Amino acid sequence: DVKVTQSSRYLVKRTGEKVFLECVQDMDHENMFWYRQDPGLGLRLIYFSYDVKMKEKGDIPEGYSVSREKKERFSLILESASTNQTSMYLCASSQPPGDQPQHFGDGTRLSIL
C-alpha cells in the first residue's frame, strides 16, 4: 500500500513566520503535489514536482515555495505566513502517466494567528 505521510496533522503559527510543511512518500513515485483545500472551493493545486529538483507552479503559487531535494520528500514553504493562508493542506504522489491515481496524505490543518 502506498503511504503518504505529512509531518503534522495540526499546526498553529503566527503571522510573518516562515512555515515548513513536510511530505514523504514510500512508493518511489515520480510526481508529488501540494494542494490547499477550503470549504466550497475544492482542492486547488499550489505546486507540483515531476522529478527531483524540478517544480512547476500550480493554480495558486503566490506566497508559497517548494523544495524537492530527494525523490521521496516534498516540502511546502510559506515564506511569511499570513492569515489568509489558514487552510487544510494536502500532499499527494503518483506515477506517470495520467491514468495513474494520486495517493493522498491525511492533511495538515494550518492556522495562522
Next chain:
Amino acid sequence: AQSVTQLGSHVSVSEGALVLLRCNYSSSVPPYLFWYVQYPNQGLQLLLKYTTGATLVKGINGFEAEFKKSETSFHLTKPSAHMSDAAEYFCAVSPYYGNNRLAFGKGNQVVVIP
C-alpha cells in the same frame, strides 16, 4: 484547459435510497476521469477511475460511474445509501498525456438521513 463541474455542494439522501452525484467535465483531449472520497479528518481515497475501455466503471464500497463522451459526464451512483457513505466526494479529470496533474470539482458533501 480542463475543468470539472459538480453541482450542489450539499446532497442529502435517505438511508437505502439511490445516491447520484453529477460530474461534467471539459477537456480539449480525451480525459482520464476519477472519483475520490474524503472522510472526516482524512485525505482523499480513490473510489474509481475511467481510463479506456468499458464505460461503466465499478469501484469500492458499491459505487459505480458511467463515462458518457457525448454528454461529457461521469456521474457517480450507488443503488442503496448506507450511513457510512456520509463523506465528501470529488470528481477529477486528467489529460491522457503529461504528468497526471488533476483538475478537481468543488466537491459534494453527502449527508445520509436515517
